[in-house]
Amino acid sequence: MKKYILPSIMLSVVSMLVFVVLYTLIVWGIGYFVAPNHGDGEVVTVNGKVVGYKLVGQSFTQAKYFNGRPSATAPVYNASASGGSNKGPSNPDYLKGVQAAIDTFMVHNPTIKKEDVPVELVTMSGSGLDPDISPKAALVQIPRIAGVRHLSEDKITALVNKHIEKPFLGPAHINVLLLNVDLDKLQ
Amino acid sequence: MNAEILGIIFMFLVTVAIGIPLGRYMARVYAGEKTILDFLAPIERFFYRISGIDPTKEMNWKESMLAMLTINLVWYVLCFILLVVQQWLPMNPDKNPNMLPDQAFNTAISFLVNCDLQHYSGESAATYFTQLAVMMFLMFVSAGTGLAAAAILMNALKLRTTTQLGNFYDYFLKSCTRVLLPLSIVLAVVLMLNGMPMTFHGKDTITTLQGDTVQVSRGPVAAFVPIKHIGTNGGGFYGANSTHPLENPSYLTNFILMVSQCILPFAIVFALGFYLKKHKFPWMVFGVMTIGFLCLVIPTVISEVQGNSAIIKMGIDNSSGAMEGKEVRFGAPASGYWAIMTTVISTGSVNCMHDSTMPLSGMNEMWAMMVNCFYGGKGVGFLNFYIFIIIAVFMSGLMVGRTPEFHGKKIEAKEMKIASIVALWHPLLILAFAAIACFVYVHYPVRYAYWLNNPGYHGFSEMLYEYTSSSANNGSGFEGLGDTPSKFWNVTCGFVLIFGRYLPIIGQIAIAGSLAGKKFIPESAGTLKTDTVTFGVMVFAVIVIIAALSFFPALSLGPIAEHFSMNTNSIIR
Known part of the structure; x- marks a missing residue:
């Protein structure tokens, strides 16, 4: 074994230089020019003030905003401690929680029929930071928002439709933060 | 969809x-x-x-x-x-x-x-x-x-x-x-x-x-x-x-x-x-791997798209499938x-939390790691598959009364012993350590009961999954398991990781090295062909019998029991 130790140590040192230092610098150097915001992450601004990161979901609990999905992090949408609920599908406490989320949604959105409540609005995302909701999940919130904001439902529906992103062969979704920023501009 | x-x-x-x-x-x-x-x-x-x-x-x-x-x-x-x-x-x-x-x-x-x-x-x-x-x-x-x-x-x-x-x-x-x-x-x-x-x-x-x-x-x-x-x-x-x-x-x-x-x-x-x-040979290997993969992936995608039967009963719009632990931008099928x-x-x-996937999906995730050779990790996946080829060659040789040969080399007792140890090593590690964890959990509930994020069958699955993932050198988890501050899990998984990586690699390379040193026998009419569909079926059968069935009893206690308890209440009770 002895004759392998020194070559191993030296090979590790050079590997560290190439695969860690050199590689990271190459990626960082390219990223400075091609990644959004020089690699710091794409931010969303309102009147010059940063209100969030485009990709990182944030908590919307107020009735006047489109609400995102429930989050399992503590506190909710904690972007420095991501994670899911990890509840098993048959866990009785978990199922009670889902039922409670449905009931709460029905209270806040009384005009919506229960069979129209999409499952993604009462289940937690894997990261706890899901930035998106489905188009269905936005549509069921329109009557409530129209009532609170005294806007016509048609106007909000048009805004929602404008925000639907449909990737090739992927599911349609809406970025909640961008939608709410534009919603504030509607007033 | x-x-x-x-x-x-x-x-x-x-x-x-x-x-x-x-x-x-x-x-x-x-x-x-x-x-x-x-x-x-x-x-x-x-x-x-x-x-x-x-x-x-x-x-x-x-x-x-x-x-x-x-x-x-x-x-x-x-x-x-x-x-x-x-x-x-x-x-x-x-x-x-x-x-x-x-x-x-x-x-x-x-x-x-x-x-x-x-x-x-x-x-x-x-x-x-x-x-x-x-x-x-x-x-x-x-x-x-x-x-x-x-x-x-x-x-x-x-x-x-x-x-x-x-x-x-x-x-x-x-x-x-x-x-x-x-x-x-x-x-x-x-x-x-x-x-x-x-x-x-x-x-x-x-x-x-x-x-x-x-x-x-x-x-x-x-x-x-x-x-x-x-x-x-x-x-x-x-x-x-x-x-x-x-x-x-x-x-x-x-x-x-x-x-x-x-x-x-x-x-x-x-x-x-x-x-x-x-x-032709890689297509035999790739074919067997792909069939195994399809057997696992098709039922999983179906059960994720169908969603959680307990939530369907609540009467909401479940058309997105099982969304707990999933992200809207990926959707249930891709997850x-x-x-x-x-x-x-x-x-x-x-890209979704495996702990929250449906019971049969969880079973397939575990089964994929237990078999550990349908594609497999870079390099080691094929090495694991090689062990099953050796066993299949040996068994086919016995069945048709020919000398077991692979690529012009005779497979003898030494290679078969190593191959058997490597093939059984993985189930031994997983099941023995899962048994120890269950023992500790049952006998020291005050010190250790915080382990499980979910009760019942699913809790057992969390422990089984962790050792399966360790031994298969996979790394995913039923992350509800309270392993983050736990010395018990850090140390036991650490050892399973070491045993699960090095012993198989050494065994596989030892077989390869020993075969390479043997006298080369040119192919003749009596040689068992290893690039045919028949041989592919044979390898698949060996994998199912050795790798998949040794875990069936453990899986019955976890995800299979959970599935039936959720979906056929009237029969169980």
Whole structure:
């Protein structure tokens, strides 16, 4: 074994230089020019003030905003401690929680029929930071928002439709933060 | 939903389309032929000059394994030390603390053996320095080690008699410089164009639209994630792994990451065919692997798309499928596909939380890791498959009354003994340790009851999954298991990781080395053909009997019991 130790140590040192230092610098150097915001992450601004990161979901609990999905992090949408609920599908406490989320949604959105409540609005995302909701999940919130904001439902529906992103062969979704920023501009 | 099903079929086809030419390229790299990246040769010579290695000096299988174990030990010591002193090292803008020794032991081992089981969260328990110099470093070199082992096996399968099977360091370094590094750089650029951050700045404190104050973790993610997938490592930069929107920003990146983690396991199978100039043989192997994969992935995607029967009963719109632990931008079909692909190929990165997938999906995820050779991790997947080929050759030989031969070499008692030990080692590790965990859980409920995030059958599945993932060097988890602050899990999983990696590799290379040294018998009318459909069926049967059925009783106690308790209440009660 002895004759392998020194070559191993030296090979590790050079590997560290190439695969860690050199590689990271190459990626960082390219990223400075091609990644959004020089690699710091794409931010969303309102009147010059940063209100969030485009990709990182944030908590919307107020009735006047489109609400995102429930989050399992503590506190909710904690972007420095991501994670899911990890509840098993048959866990009785978990199922009670889902039922409670449905009931709460029905209270806040009384005009919506229960069979129209999409499952993604009462289940937690894997990261706890899901930035998106489905188009269905936005549509069921329109009557409530129209009532609170005294806007016509048609106007909000048009805004929602404008925000639907449909990737090739992927599911349609809406970025909640961008939608709410534009919603504030509607007033 | 139909478009999304097309989406996952498309993912698979793109992977095969890239895997075949990549396999041809890798065969040329390991055969030492001319390739497009030969301009890197001066860098490699620099490596060898500094470390005093002669890359042309061939080694026998024992020397190769000794070289492998020594350099792995060096990496382990180095990385363990860096983790326990990380707080005092540079590049720690978030002021994260040192790792405790048991945690550092588990983490260093886990990344060293290409498992990347994580009992910590990247945001709060690692620094940018250790993320790059420990985790990312080990992701490169452990993938290189696996590929080097596969290259030794390929060399041993050549039709000749020899004990000299190439140079371990040469195979290792070429795997890193000619395969892993260029692919990672290309992938990093694509990911950054899609919004992945690459920064050394710490957390950013912002006020949200609604007025909450939030800290957003960032970091050099775009350097870390490419090798995580190219090397089938799977350790996440963030705690939530590839569900995190900064680690997997869109459906497109999900697609790209999915393809990038499968191309090397696919390519290595085809590389073997190009290397040995046997073009039918890889298709037999790939066919068996694909059929096994389809048996697992189809029911999983169906059960994820159908959703949770208990939630369906609540009467809401369940058309999106099982969305607990999933992200809207990926959807249920692509998440179910990822869950199986990541477990068959030993990546272990997750784009949905496996703990919250449906019981039968959880069963298939575990089964994928228990079999551990449908594609498999880069290099080692084919090595595991090789063991089943040896057993199948031996059994077929007995059945038709011919001498068991594989590639012109006689398989005798010694090889069969090693193959049997390796094949049974994996079930032994998983089931024995799961039994110990259950014993401790039942007998010391006060000290240990916090382990489980879910009661009943699902709780048992959480413990079984953890050891399955460790022994298969996968790294995904039923993350509800309270393993993060637990010395018990850090230490037991650490040992399962070591046993699950090195003993099989040594056994596989020992068989290959022993066969390579035997007298070569040219093919004749009496030779058992190993590239036929019949032989493929035989290998598949061996895999099902040995690998899959040994776990059936344990799976019955966990996911199968959970499935029936959820769906046929009236029968059970």
